[in-house]
Amino acid sequence: xxxxxxxxxxxxxxxxxxxxxxxxxxxxxxxxxxxxxxxxxxxxxxxxxxxxxxxxxxxxxxxxxxxxxxxxxxxxxxxxxxxxxxxxxxxxxxxxxxxxxxxxxxxxxxxxxxxxxxxxxxxxxxxxxxxxxxxxxxxxxxxxxxxxxxxxxxxxxxxxxxxxxxxxxxxxxxxxxxxxxxxxxxxxxxxxxxxxxxxxxxxxxxxxxxxxxxxxxxxxxxxxxxxxxxxxxxxxxxxxxxxxxxxxxxxxxxxxxxxx
Amino acid sequence: xxxxxxxxxxxxxxxxxxxxxxxxxxxxxxxxxxxxxxxxxxxxxxxxxxxxxxxxxxxxxxxxxxxxxxxxxxxxxxxxxxxxxxxxxxxxxxxxxxxxxxxxxxxxxxxxxxxxxxxxxxxxxxxxxxxxxxxxxxxxxxxxxxxxxxxxxxxxxxxx
Numbered sequence: 001x002x003x004x005x006x007x008x009x010x011x012x013x014x015x016x017x018x019x020x021x022x023x024x025x026x027x028x029x030x031x032x033x034x035x036x037x038x039x040x041x042x043x044x045x046x047x048x049x050x051x052x053x054x055x056x057x058x059x060x061x062x063x064x065x066x067x068x069x070x071x072x073x074x075x076x077x078x079x080x081x082x083x084x085x086x087x088x089x090x091x092x093x094x095x096x097x098x099x100x101x102x103x104x105x106x107x108x109x110x111x112x113x114x115x116x117x118x119x120x121x122x123x124x125x126x127x128x129x130x131x132x133x134x135x136x137x138x139x140x141x142x143x144x145x146x147x148x149x150x151x152x153x154x155x156x157x158x159x160x161x162x163x164x165x166x167x168x169x170x171x172x173x174x175x176x177x178x179x180x181x182x183x184x185x186x187x188x189x190x191x192x193x194x195x196x197x198x199x200x201x202x203x204x205x206x207x208x209x210x211x212x213x214x215x216x217x218x219x220x221x222x223x224x225x226x227x228x229x230x231x232x233x234x235x236x237x238x239x240x241x242x243x244x245x246x247x248x249x250x251x252x253x254x255x256x257x258x259x260x
Numbered sequence: 261x262x263x264x265x266x267x268x269x270x271x272x273x274x275x276x277x278x279x280x281x282x283x284x285x286x287x288x289x290x291x292x293x294x295x296x297x298x299x300x301x302x303x304x305x306x307x308x309x310x311x312x313x314x315x316x317x318x319x320x321x322x323x324x325x326x327x328x329x330x331x332x333x334x335x336x337x338x339x340x341x342x343x344x345x346x347x348x349x350x351x352x353x354x355x356x357x358x359x360x361x362x363x364x365x366x367x368x369x370x371x372x373x374x375x376x377x378x379x380x381x382x383x384x385x386x387x388x389x390x391x392x393x394x395x396x397x398x399x400x401x402x403x404x405x406x407x408x409x410x411x412x413x414x415x416x417x418x419x420x
Binding site (some may be wrong): 146147148149150151152159160165166168171172181184 | 270272273274276278281282354358359360362378379380389390405407408411413415
């Protein structure tokens with residue numbers, strides 16, 4: 001019965017969203033790093049360019065006196081990073097993946113040479129997060145699309161992370177939707193953000209909005225908050241960009257489902 | 261034809277197993293034992309803990325006598341907090357295995373149909389809820405709730 005109602009809701013909102021060309025997305029991440037030369041000495045004043053591989057949008061910055069650079073408000077996606085400085089070869093790395101709310105470190109090591117020469121480096125993006133004390137886990141598109149999910153209730157994905165326990169209240173009559181205990185806390189203290197915007201009902205522990213689309217990526221940070229990100233529309237609007245994009249996530253925004 | 265029958269199958273599972281959540285054993289105080297008043301506990305109601313002694317020969321089972329190996333007594337009004345430690349007991353363990361078996365059907369180059377069948381708690385393992393942990397209740401030490409039994413969900417998805 002509930003399932004049937006959800007299905008109706010699903011369809012209605014789907015049609016509405018087909019006409020919507022873009023959404024606001026407030027959830028962002030950060031890309032930071034240090035520029036050094038091969039001997040490990042700091043390189044100040046190097047030009048750092050961060051390019052979104054899916055939309056082509058670029059942002060530019062420079063390393064400061066201690067060789068550090070920092071890009072705030074970076075949208076989730078795949079990026080390339082280029083570092084240039086006179087007297088050094090151009091440094092580029094193409095496989096920088098930025099996850100929800102991440103502080104992604106990419107350190108650059110410049111080699112002496114002409115700027116016209118360039119060195120492409122793979123694996124420069126740090127896989128270990130040493131720039132944040134937050135403890136969390138990212139659930140990616142592939143898992144979200146493939147794994148069995150009861151009632152397509154997205155909050156159940158939080159159960160894939162450690163220290164999260166199913167609450168018996170999720171099955172009470174009436175059920176408390178999205179009820180799970182994190183680090184032994186009451187489910188009342190869970191907080192849901194959708195694209196960075198508050199999505200709480202403030203009566204129990206509710207997530208409010210049924211998702212129209214499968215979320216693009218989701219980050220559960222036990223003890224702090226529960227983040228969720230819808231697919232970005234940019235790829236959908238730019239078929240050329242989409243063709244370049246290799247991430248399976250790009251398909252996601254275009255599928256809709258019917259709960260039977 | 262061969263691809264239609266043998267191709268496009270997908271199997272995915274989630275196995276969840278964890279020990280139970282911590283439990284506090286408490287009592288409902290009489291007016292003489294009460295130090296905070298009975299207000300909803302997220303506003304700061306004191307959980308009144310009783311005294312405990314072991315009861316090695318007691319009847320113990322999960323569903324009806326969860327705390328059968330212990331004897332609890334209400335402390336005197338002069339000393340309303342007993343000696344049971346905070347979170348000194350654990351609820352029942354939880355184990356669930358979810359299974360998804362999906363099949364893709366190719367219709368056109370850019371049009372695919374997916375039939376999903378998802379089995380939650382596929383082995384139908386009984387996961388008990390939490391026991392009544394208030395010694396003033398008639399139902400003290402009993403579990404009268406369970407997590408869901410096996411649930412099956414089918415879905416049809418069009419990918420384009």
